[in-house]
Amino acid sequence: MITKEIIELQKVIEAERVALVKGAVEEILKWSSYKIRLLRLLEEKDLSPEEIDLIKVLYEKNEKNKKLIEAGLNFAEEAYKLLTNFLLKKESYGKQKRDTDSLVLSKRA
Numbered sequence: 001m002i003t004k005e006i007i008e009l010q011k012v013i014e015a016e017r018v019a020l021v022k023g024a025v026e027e028i029l030k031w032s033s034y035k036i037r038l039l040r041l042l043e044e045k046d047l048s049p050e051e052i053d054l055i056k057v058l059y060e061k062n063e064k065n066k067k068l069i070e071a072g073l074n075f076a077e078e079a080y081k082l083l084t085n086f087l088l089k090k091e092s093y094g095k096q097k098r099d100t101d102s103l104v105l106s107k108r109a
Contacts, residue, residue, distance in 0.1 A: 006051055006058075009038045013061050020068040028069075035062075
């Protein structure tokens with residue numbers, strides 16, 4: 001018989017996947033926290049071979065969720081880098097232009 005924690009873990013991993021696809025950060029954090037609590041409860045139990053097999057399946061689903069998380073983080077990091085580089089270039093060009101303007105002492109020269 002499958003323990004209620006494993007059944008609940010199954011639901012949580014699926015709910016986490018849905019939250020990841022939606023980009024619902026608060027939900028992702030909630031489900032991840034709940035998943036940790038369930039796993040701690042499962043550590044204390046003697047599991048049957050059937051339950052261990054199911055946990056292996058859940059592990060694979062969890063790995064897919066992890067890949068979604070990593071892809072989202074990589075995308076956010078790349079966007080951050082692009083914005084930072086854009087701002088640095090604009091700031092540099094602005095400084096160069098101002099420095100060039102300050103070298104002109106007279107328009108007659």
